Amino acid sequence: MRIPVQTPSHAYEVVIGSHHLTEAITSLASKIETADQLVVFTDEHVWALHGEHFSKAFPHPFKLHILAAGEACKTFDSYYAAQTFLLEQKCTRKSMLFAFGGGAVGDLTGFVAATFMRGIPFVQIPTTILAHDSAVGGKTAINHPLGKNMIGAFYQPEAVLYDIAFLASLPEKEVRSGMAEAIKHALISDEQWYEEFLTQDIQRLSEEQLAHYLERGITVKADIVSQDEQEHSVRKYLNFGHTYGHAIEAASGFGKLAHGEAIMIGMVYALLLSEKYGQLNRANTLEFLAFAQKNGYTFKPVHDFTFDTLLPYLMTDKKAEYGILQFVLLDEIGKPFVQKVTVEECREIDTLLRTIV
Ligand code: NAD
Numbered sequence: 001m002r003i004p005v006q007t008p009s010h011a012y013e014v015v016i017g018s019h020h021l022t023e024a025i026t027s028l029a030s031k032i033e034t035a036d037q038l039v040v041f042t043d044e045h046v047w048a049l050h051g052e053h054f055s056k057a058f059p060h061p062f063k064l065h066i067l068a069a070g071e072a073c074k075t076f077d078s079y080y081a082a083q084t085f086l087l088e089q090k091c092t093r094k095s096m097l098f099a100f101g102g103g104a105v106g107d108l109t110g111f112v113a114a115t116f117m118r119g120i121p122f123v124q125i126p127t128t129i130l131a132h133d134s135a136v137g138g139k140t141a142i143n144h145p146l147g148k149n150m151i152g153a154f155y156q157p158e159a160v161l162y163d164i165a166f167l168a169s170l171p172e173k174e175v176r177s178g179m180a181e182a183i184k185h186a187l188i189s190d191e192q193w194y195e196e197f198l199t200q201d202i203q204r205l206s207e208e209q210l211a212h213y214l215e216r217g218i219t220v221k222a223d224i225v226s227q228d229e230q231e232h233s234v235r236k237y238l239n240f241g242h243t244y245g246h247a248i249e250a251a252s253g254f255g256k257l258a259h260g261e262a263i264m265i266g267m268v269y270a271l272l273l274s275e276k277y278g279q280l281n282r283a284n285t286l287e288f289l290a291f292a293q294k295n296g297y298t299f300k301p302v303h304d305f306t307f308d309t310l311l312p313y314l315m316t317d318k319k320a321e322y323g324i325l326q327f328v329l330l331d332e333i334g335k336p337f338v339q340k341v342t343v344e345e346c347r348e349i350d351t352l353l354r355t356i357v
């Protein structure tokens with residue numbers, strides 16, 4: 001399955017399959033043959049689990065740079081060490097990077113690629129469910145101690161090669177994290193798909209079902225970023241659940257709660273707020289909450305913080321301005337819109353959330 005992504009800056013494909021890595025990389029021959037060096041960035045977990053298979057499947061010689069796993073690879077030190085590695089390997093503007101790992105590896109590799117010698121090509125080879133989201137669309141970034149993803153660039157990959165077989169080793173927490181972004185894609189685009197999603201046990205999807213859901217999620221994302229590469233309009237819809245979710249994620253200390261687990265909390269919050277501005281009602285919110293709880297998502301972090309401790313994090317949202325926050329809400333399932341909301345309204349919804357979770 002091939003899904004085209006056509007942004008003004010670059011056109012490329014997401015190639016989804018199972019055990020198709022050799023074939024997928026071979027199909028990039030015209031791009032690869034002009035590269036003077038191929039460099040693979042991965043993280044220590046992914047390499048321990050899948051390095052042997054990857055080395056056999058990758059049909060060309062490559063240099064390897066192994067990063068710390070998780071957010072630890074998105075630090076300035078890690079970024080600097082990666083640049084040093086490329087310089088020491090005598091990489092040039094004709095070298096090509098491959099990000100083999102989850103969203104963290106993809107974000108770091110993409111930002112290194114965007115800035116090494118003012119930009120070299122890179123390919124995403126995602127290994128998490130969450131990365132069906134992060135690998136597509138060209139947002140790349142590292143973190144700053146004062147904020148996550150604060151230093152970055154829009155920089156599109158040459159291709160995204162998504163081999164579903166790598167997902168089999170994901171722990172349940174990472175499945176929950178990634179599936180939260182998948183259900184977000186359903187919520188903002190398609191009521192029928194969303195209804196079907198609600199009947200699923202996300203830990204027990206067959207490989208075919210998983211591939212199908214990821215294809216749909218990637219198609220939603222690809223369509224949106226093709227219309228609005230740099231988030232001036234419809235790309236904002238992809239932030240559904242992210243305003244409050246990011247605040248919970250940041251207050252918890254990044255890495256404690258998986259990204260998607262925090263976003264699940266943020267989506268319940270956004271649904272409560274949607275009741276006020278759109279046509280959804282409490283039954284819709286409670287149906288979603290029941291799905292989340294049945295699938296093992298935790299809402300305990302909501303009670304770990306007061307609204308006042310979350311507020312500074314809400315206000316550092318890239319979309320906040322002068323005491324007004326911007327939320328993506330749903331008018332109906334599949335019909336997102338952007339709404340300005342005051343801090344006082346945010347507080348009311350926070351109080352309400354605490355009574356239902
Ligand atoms: P991750 O890369 O940190 O992976 C999560 C954990 O799973 C890591 O410990 C990793 O080693 C491990 N892992 C990866 N693949 C595995 C596999 N196949 N089997 C077992 N373990 C595996 O993160 P993620 O959850 O994929 O993504 C989160 C990151 O993505 C965050 O940094 C977030 O900011 C970023 N993100 C970026 C975008 C974007 O548009 N660029 C969108 C969403 C999230």
Ligand code: ZN
Pocket residue numbers: 181242259263
């Ligand atoms: Zn997200």
